[in-house]
Amino acid sequence: MSINIKILIATVLIVMSINTINAQELLTKDEAIQTALENNYGVKIAKNNVEVAKNNAEILNSGYLPTVTGTAGATYNVDNTEAQFSNGTTTTLSGAESSRYNAGINLNYTLFDGFGRRYNYKILKEQYQLSELQARETIENTIVQLLTVYYNVAQLSDNLETLNQTLAVTKDRLTRAQYQFDYGQNTKLEVLNAQVDINTDSINIINTKQQIKIAKRDLKLVLGEELLQDFNVETEVDFTLQFKKDSLYQNAKKRNVALLQTEKNIAISQLDIKTGKSGYLPTLGLTGSYGWNKSNNNAASFVAVSTNTGLSGGLNLTWNLFDGGTTITRVKNAKINLQTQQLQKENILLTIKTNFENAWDDYQNKLEIYNIQETNILTAQNNFDRTQEKFKIGQVNSIEFRQAQLNLLTAELSRNQAKFSAKLAELQLLQISGELLNVPF
Known part of the structure; x- marks a missing residue:
């Protein structure tokens, strides 16, 4: 065999080995969360909305700066x-x-507008x-x-491992x-x-x-990323909830994101009332200008060419004594909206x-x-082990052995479902209490 062929074969084997490793790449929970937060379209849109709101809250959008026109x-x-x-x-x-x-x-610069500019800012x-609270939500x-989809993959992976073990035992039984x-120690019926x-088991x-x-x-859809290679997920689960019920409930009344958003809406409604009332007060403005004018007149004029430059400035006071009731209506509606927000807060609580x-x-x-399913596993495993020993020495028939095997399989599948159901219930509880982002997953 030539050296080039040996190198080619070695290269192919290396590539196949790399592909095999990549195919078994482990996608951890932390990696999945990081990827989702970076690529998920809903999160991207929420971050953009935060940037827009941040720009709107800058001094350049406050109305405190003057306007200059040329x-x-x-x-x-x-x-x-x-x-x-x-003559x-x-x-x-x-x-x-x-x-x-x-x-x-x-x-042009507004010196005073009834504090409307201040409250708008x-x-x-x-x-x-x-x-920011909406983005957090x-x-x-x-x-x-x-994590709901991730744990679904994890549960199915655990189930697959359990089914493979069951199939291996059944194959050994067939052998x-x-x-x-x-x-001549058994009938064909046992083989069948x-x-x-x-x-x-194969099905x-x-x-x-x-x-x-x-x-x-x-899971790939939620990640917002096309993973071309296969991957495995973590199947171990840690229950991280360390709070007592009363303290966790107090946190829910302080940190629940829906409640915090309502409190912000209440604050905005209170400011809306003050902004509306600013319409009752006068507006004082400062104006200033610098001008240059040049005229080239025809022969009929007494002055052939004239050039003027100059500065001018002034103050103007505007007081809308009555605007047809628009300001009154706006203040009334703002008060009603405040009451609505307060009612929503009570409902959310x-x-x-x-x-x-x-x-x-x-x-x-x-x-x-x-926890009961974990205990049940021990009982089912002990029953299966004893039945298997008796089956080997002919004290138990295949039907009884199969029943013990199915009992163990059912216990393991039930344990898997109970484990991930409990974890998802913990996540829901942490989200309601506002502690989801404060604990490890």
Whole structure:
């Protein structure tokens, strides 16, 4: 074999090895969350909204700065003029040319507008903080959605491993049954029963593999990224909730993102009332300008060329004594909107209490079920081990052995479901309490 062929084969083997490693790449929860927050379109949109609100809350959008405008103009005339003077002399001009040029800079600044500008600026600041809370809500929902799909993949992966172990035991049983049949120690029925059970276990594995493919596609969708290579996920789960019920509920009344948004809306509504009342007060403005004018007159004028420059400034006071009731209506509506926001806050507090109680009970129940399932696994495993030993020495038939095997399989699948259901219940509880982003996953 030539050296080039050896190098080519070695290269192919290396590439295949790399592809195999990549195919088994582990996608951790932290990596999945980071990827989702970077690529998820909902999160991107929420971040853009925060940037817009931040720009709106800058001094450049506050109305505190003056406005400066520049103007310029030029006029050119060609006139036919007939001029008659007081001494009776008449002068006729045909095609007399004249031109005028002007330029100026104007300054306008509002010194006082009834504090409307001040309250509007505060509203923009509150809206910026509100947009941050809205982005946080989007992030929390994205994380919960991501981990729901992620744990679905993890549960199916655990199920697949359990089914593979079940199939391996069934294959060993078929080998033993075939061996005993060959030596006349058993009937063909035992072999056929084992083959049927192998087919059943194989079908369960095929279906689970298909479910994993679908679940992984759903996970890629939430990640917002096209992962071309296959990947595995973490199947270990840690329950990180360290809070007592009372302290967690107090956190929910302070940190729940929906409640915080309502409180921001209340603050904005209060400022809206003050902004509306500013319409009752006068507005004081400062104006200033600098101008330059030049005229090139025709022969009929006494002045051939004139140039003017100058500064001007002034104050103007505007007081809208009655605007047809627009300001009165605006203030009334702002007060009603404030009452609406306060009612929404009370409703959200009641909803939080109900959802918290339900989430807490759901988490405690599912955690207890998971612990029971863990104990049940030990019982089912012990029963299977004893049945397997008796099956090997002929004290138990294949039907009883298969039943013990199925009991263990059911216990393991139930344990897997209970584990991830309890974890998702914990996430829901943390989200309601406002602590989702403050604990490790």
